[in-house]
Amino acid sequence: MPPESERVPASLRREVAQRAQQLCEYCRCPEAFSPDSFTLDHIHPRQLGGATILENLAWACFGCNGRKFTRTVYPDPLTGETVPLFNPRGQSWNEHFVWSENATQAIGQTPYGRTTVEALALNRTGVVNLRRLLASAGLHPPQ
DSSP: OOOGGGOOOHHHHHHHHHHTTTBOTTTOOBGGGOSSOEEEEESSOGGGTOOOSGGGEEEEEHHHHHHHTTOOEEEOTTTOOEEEOOOTTTSOHHHHEEEOTTSOOEEEOSHHHHHHHHHTTTTOHHHHHHHHHHHHTTOOSOO
């Protein structure tokens, strides 16, 4: 259990989840259908001085949060240039990503999008399978 100073109040956790509409702010998978619990992601990591405040928190599935960890930058797979990862507080998901024709793959349209798809493995097998199933039920992609 984390020390008292590191615990995030339940009210703040609820506010972050509600703001995200219970979707992972990176891979856009819904919490209700995730086999893993969701967690708070410090966009600017605590280990690098990031604060536990609403403006620095994103709702993330365990898979995305675990891959992001303390990362804030990653090489763009197209250019090799080091680029910041997508920031859900300062950027719009729809400006940096689009869905593949069958809505199972997130495709990065900008350096931020491409680096985030790669660094967080947004198209990992389990997520793609979940999207396929949800799309067949008319529940994906999220609006």
